[in-house]
Amino acid sequence: MNPLYVTGVSTREIKELEDRTYDIVIAAVGYEPRSRAIAEHLPMPEHGLAIPFLDQQEHAFKENKELFEKRGYNTPELSHDEQPEFVRQWVLERWRAAQLVGELRIAVDISSMTRRRMATLVEVISSLDPAVRVLTDYLYTPQIYREPPPEPLATLTIGPVTPEFAGWTPDLDTPTCAVVGLGYEANTAAGAAEFLDADRAIAYAPRGRDPRFRADVDRANESISDYASVIKAYEIEDPLGLLLDLDRLAAGVTRHSRLLFVPLGPKIFALCSLLVARLYRPRIAVWRVRNSELRAPQYIESAGRVCGLRASNAPFAGEDHDRSEVLSASSSYAAA
């Protein structure tokens, strides 16, 4: 297992990304204007990959795609089955080219990605041979407040996000602990908890800057206390804090339970779940919940800020910690 070192990318105005340079930038072309917000402010990368969604090409999809293409991004049309292998090969090619300089700097904009796309990227990047130092900034721009979607009419799928994140525990008689990230879609988390029937559940409630979001989340999850023995809060714009918390939790829980992350809600929770699960592989599973109502496209705009996590397969050099205003030096850790 490759080592993984992580530090935080502290919240900054999105325009402050303009002096960040990366060898490669990976994003998604979706229908929400937020999809292009980070790419708009980053310098043109040497190599850019922005995979469009093949369905729901509405709202800002056209403008988003034009922006990515104008900035030199590759925008291949791929089904979700085709994506993992394409992404793997695309990243490997850049990794091979980076062998000469010994370093590859990657930015991944997770803001508009599905959990499955995120899982693929975390897997591909974490598996790269440490012969090349790989520094990856997983960037996320929070959204401007919008009212929550109506309560979902049905849940379509609950299961491992990808085969790589299905987890592995030899003992069937080991109790299950589900860690559920809450969203503001009414009843979804409680429904997932009921379906999973875990021996224990712990919920994480997101907190953002807009008090309306907090109220929405609390309202949508009134019933989660019927399932979760512990409900913790986390700040969306403090991903490192969340990551460290999930890591501590995993260290304790995996000693006596099978741990299962169910990352509903903000993408940042999904990212942290995937990174922690990768660190503890194969003991932790990450599952996704696919809801019907979430399919209705929402016009989501960036709030103009960016935060995230920096992951590396080698210890951070001083300048990577303190190099710029984008990076936080608050903490870093590694696990083999």
Place this chain on the structure above:
Amino acid sequence: MSPQPDTETHATLGSYFGRYNARGERAAQVAKEFVASEHYWELARPGNHLLYGPRGSGKTTLLKMLQPEGISGWQAAEAKRAREIVDYCSVLVPTDRPWSEQIGELGKRVGPEGSDRLSIAAFTLNLLREIVAAGDRRIRADSDHHLSASISRDAEDAIARETGEQWGLPRPVASLKMLRTALRSELNRMYRVVDDYLATSDLEHLARLPGRSLELESAAVTFIELFNEAAGEQDRRWALMIDELELAAPPVAARVETMMRGHSELLMVKVSLAPYTEGETRFNDPRYGMAGHDYTPIMLTYPNKDGALEFSRELIARAAQQRELTEGPEEIFGDSVFDSDYAEEAGELDYPLLLTYRRLAERDPSFAEYLREKEIDLDDLEQLSSEQRSAWLRKPRSVVVVREFYGFDVRGRGRSRKRPTVYTGLGGIIAMLEGNARWLKGITDHMLDAYQEQKDKQGGPKELDRATQARLLDGASEAFLNYLRMIPSPVPPEISARFGPRGILEHIADPLSEMVVAGTFRPDPPGTFNVPPGLDEGILASLRLLIHAGAIVHVPREENETVLGPLEGKRFRIAYLVAPSFPSPLRLGKEISLASLLAAVDVSQPDLFAEEEEAEDR
């Protein structure tokens, strides 16, 4: 504190029925609250059994109560009978969704052939671990423990060594505990072997898959024979109890189903299963065993509400005793118009019921017409013979009561909801809870809390306020309907509102309910439906999910008819728990084709299984 259904938009099953699940509890713990139903005694009989029922119906509890630890921890008088009947050593093999998914996903990474091998090997190793654990517990148990075994340390070492060798374990082991640990290591090694294979694509790695050469039944018998020999119990039979077989991979399920043909002298198999399986089931296929011949099917649902009466009443009485209440269930909840013997004592309609008939006759011209047609004068019932009173008045009693209670308030989907006081009283509550152990335990807890509170405030025994009973039943019903929306369903989102489990339930329950409370009065309206051939696969998928959830109850036409396999031609009813939203007289009634219930619905959807798109969670 009882849940408040006034905030029921978010009511969940958890809030009304609790989080009780026997899976996470030790058998000795389960024994503390156990109430034996007729199903338990059937299952306890030596032989192969197929136990099936919806979520919460108590499958795992019943299996755990066959384990020596369950029987030993059971303090009730019936435990003696159980000790006599269960003279075989029961080994519970649990399974669950995360475990089954992890095997399935790992299997996907090694291709179809490797996947089958992997799932069988993983299941076999786990089953063997459980057998060894059961033997180990028997050796360590006190002598008065059910089926405790006396085996010397040397003999245990010999069993472990010999078994380990025959199972091909890489290192010798010297105790049952070590044998179990070694099997765990083999399971862990399985993941590494797959990882190595994926890294190198070298098929040689898969050839080293742990457990791949073990044949489930003969590997189990190897250990059992050695154990029996050492314990001086050559003829002791063992029962492999496989819980939630529907979660096992198809090749594993096929192997277990084959074992149920029961040709082993030492082994019997008891399987619990959801009332339907996603994959093809081989139960009822003559090549794999027939119900009633190779195994006995036990259905944990009660098509007729009176079937659950005794068990449910006993469970409620036990809960009341544990709270040191001196009153019995009848005193706490009072009587119900749905009691089968309601008003029978008087031989005719009692006064409150007569008033109900009169009110309905005043408001409902079609009921008045029914009375006229039969020449019934509600002010002079003496003119009718006893048979006429029974056939024309008492038989449609529950229809009259429900129609009078809900009639004229019903306006299709926009109906105003009434607190379902009509369903209160012991008989109504028991009928609505369907003999489902989880539902019964959960709602009884809330009701007894409320009763205790009421008693503390008002003093003296007095039945629990009907409004409180109705509030809790209403909330429980709403929570159940919410849950149906959350069941993962393969029906695509564009049409899930109509054809997902909740949508299909509404399509069925609404017209059945309308025939009771609206339109022309029918003394015997349809209350059951049959599934016609040729239904869209999406609708069938939703029906299966509803059966699994307990929202639809199978009404067998003959003994040993199971709901496994194709649904076509089988008869069902809607669970009485949803009666507050879809008023029902809580009785089977006539049968109607599902096709006619769905006639008003456009079922000509082109493809209910459209290819999965990516717009899942953006």
